[in-house]
Amino acid sequence: MTELLSDPRTQRLHVAVIGAGMAGLTCARELVTRGARVTVFERGAVAGGRLASLQTDAGVFDVGAQFLTVQNESFAKEVRRWVGADLLRTWEASLAELRGGQATLVAPSAARFVGVPSMQSIATYLARGLDVVFDAEVGRISRGSAEWYLFDPRERQLGIVGFDALVLAIPSVDALRLVRSETDFAPRLEAVRWDACWSATLALSRPSGIEFDAALISDDPILAWAARDSSKPMRQLGEGVAERWLLQARSTWSNNFVDMPADDAARWMQRAFAARLARPLAQKSCSALRWRNSTPVEALAEPYLWDPGRAIGLAGDWCGGARVETAFLSGLGLAQAIAG
Structure with missing residues (x-):
């Protein structure tokens, strides 16, 4: 990841990232490195996504990426x-x-x-030091005059204030439900x-x-x-x-x-x-x-999607191919695009 103390273009930027898997955490860490304030919202109790592991009486199984x-x-x-x-x-x-x-x-x-x-240890490590809100399911997003607002399924606002930019690092089918009425990305997501x-x-x-x-x-x-x-x-x-x-x-x-x-x-x-x-x-x-x-099955050819006019982007292993490395590069590339 970029070794910067801060980037003047992102120092005052407040970004919301939905999803604490490899793409979301990579994007968040890169933005923080560049000086942005980032809050990650994860609907599960732990970070992981495709890096999921399952604790059982028999021991811990890697049930996602092997x-x-x-x-x-x-x-x-x-x-x-x-x-x-x-x-x-x-x-x-x-x-x-x-x-x-x-x-x-x-x-x-x-x-x-x-x-x-x-495998989940990787996500736990990446989440360390970040502002991650667990058990936070996003039910709706809304664009105001200049900021994004997030709401849970009970219409309670997530976060005290709005966000300058929004990243969705979740499966395309979940992202589609949130962005359909807010962006022009819907046809691209429907193709996945x-x-x-x-x-x-x-x-x-x-x-x-x-x-x-x-x-x-x-x-x-x-x-x-x-x-x-x-x-x-x-x-x-x-x-x-x-x-x-x-x-x-x-x-x-x-x-x-x-x-x-x-x-x-x-x-x-x-x-x-x-x-x-x-x-x-x-x-x-x-x-x-x-x-x-x-x-x-049919991943997008692009490594990420970014709309600078509305300050919203999407990343994940469905951009470019289903690999841990692809998810990392997707999140990193989107963070760099946001930073300009």
């Missing part, structure tokens, strides 16, 4: 900082392709980094399509003997990905737990059964995993989590 990779130099510079702060470590996983019940080990195309002790994803957290009471740590599953009608979550560095196991696995369902299956009860989705996914391995698994627990808007 890891991150680096292509862009700006992101590489930030990743080096995180590694130096012991926030990230390399995940030396044995990666395989699972087809027809046969696992073929493959060499990773790039280093895979994970947050420690969880999303796939759902079911994730299952599987805890085993005995070692599985599986020879890989993560696998792309190419020919299963239900599963697309399986990862031994407990093989990541600095992961602790719950009492009586030998291994933890995170399973992700195929997008077609997830879309078709997005309204299935979570317990049923967990059973289907666990059974599919055991069948694909052709071995019994000593299941201790298994539950499922539904992501209705998991992966943008």
Whole structure:
């Protein structure tokens, strides 16, 4: 991120950021670095977004992004900082392709980094020192003569005063509901399509003997990905737990059964995993989590959207592609555009 003490163009700017995921937090931190006052509104109880992790009796599962990779130099510079702060470590996983019940080990195309002790730790770190209001759902936005005003679903104003600029760093479907009557962005947002994803957290009471740590599953009608979550560095196991696995369902299956009860989705996914391995698994627990808007199928080509006339912008991993790095670059680019 930009190493500035302040920027005269943003010193008096008061910005509201909706969403405390990678894009929103990156945008907020960059603006603060440039001297702006920023308030982040997050409807959840913690920061995270796609970097979500889930605390269970079996331990902490990474239920969102499984890891991150680096292509862009700006992101590489930030990743080096995180590694130096012991926030990230390399995940030396044995990666395989699972087809027809046969696992073929493959060499990773790039280093895979994970947050420690969880992926959500990255978001927690980025939120540190920022003015973040949790459990703050934005139900409506309104543009006054020169400022933006935010209201919760009960029409209570969020924030004591208005904001000079507004950033929405949330999924496009959620942003569309807020901006439809306030900007010309609606047609762009309507063009973004999303796939759902079911994730299952599987805890085993005995070692599985599986020879890989993560696998792309190419020919299963239900599963697309399986990862031994407990093989990541600095992961602790719950009492009586030998291994933890995170399973992700195929997008077609997830879309078709997005309204299935979570317990049923967990059973289907666990059974599919055991069948694909052709071995019994000593299941201790298994539950499922539904992501209705998991992966943008048709992401925007632009890294962010910014309307300088109305001082409103949008960012996220649906701008440019569904990767942690893309979300970072989206938030960083939008902050730089706001700063001018």
